Amino acid sequence: MKRVAILISGGGSNMLALLDSMAEPGHCGMPCLVASNDPQASGLARAAERGVATAALDHRRFGKDRPAFEAELHRIITDHGADMICLAGFMRVLTAGFVTPWSGRMLNIHPSLLPKYRGLHSHARAIEAGDAEHGCTVHEVTPELDDGPILGQARVPIIEGDTPETLAARVLTMEHRLYPAVLRRFAAGDRTQLFLP
Template sequence: MTRVAILISGGGSNMLALVGDMRQGGYAEPVLVAANDPLAGGLAKAAALGIPTAAVDHRPFGRDREGFEAALAAHIDAAKPDILCLAGFMRILTPGFIARYQGRMLNIHPSLLPKYPGLHTHARALAAGDSHAGCTVHEVTADLDAGPILGQARVPILPGDTEATLATRVLEEEHRLYPAVLRRFVQGDRTPVYLD
């Protein structure tokens, strides 16, 4: 059974979508949920589901990103995952960390990449007058939000949309898209999934 570790920073809603689909589909096993914030709400949710958890607080490391990542990697490597899913993990990773898991690390991003890498994606889509927003699952590479695209879901921007209303609808699509991509990725299929 394919072993999957999930990295989070907050409430873990994408983590829950992934775990639910893995367990329902029986195609992979969640072996670790790790966070860079010991108070991340998703840790308790994962523990309640019987998934091992770990927290490495990034703050005491200051600017020592390599030190933080070494501590995090120790937990990841102990869990022996085949695939690493970033699910709302709000740390930019160093090239060294990315190289360690190259080819088996996925991320979900709340825009239709290559549009709007980085932060404030919904505000940027609204400011540009776009007709659609959405989300993208991609392989993680050393270039921020620029790895090969594995799936996208489009969300229409409605009259009167705010960042909050758009973010809510995009998140619902993230919960559909990420499991669909992971299911195919586990089977070795990297053909992009497109949901409308």
């Protein structure tokens, strides 16, 4: 059984999808912690309501000392006995100093069909480029932003008249399907790619 720490920065809708999935019979993962860099993140209360340990580590109190923030975050995660980490809307870029010790044990979901549109504003960028489809990707985390081995993707069509908001809503629905499916496989030792229609 893999003990999973989930990092969030907001409401944590993907976190909730992961928790629901891990509660199902036969899952090889179990949540040990939901942590946020924002003490006001509503996802913390939602995780606590489900009986999952939570922690808040306000990155602002560290100023520009990113290594100090990451060292404390690493300590909190390891103190909870985590075997792996899932980033679920965690809006802090993590440095190689944090990522490297978790190599092969940290997942992220990104709202684009990587390698397209790394970073922010992916929905608007896909529409502006005139793409016919968009989607989301679950990948292993490496020191390069949104660049690790791809473990799964799901696609949605871009419809005439789409705005970044309407497209984001449809992609989010697929994120809630894809991320739990990939985590279930990954926790069981299966790193083969999963592609949802």
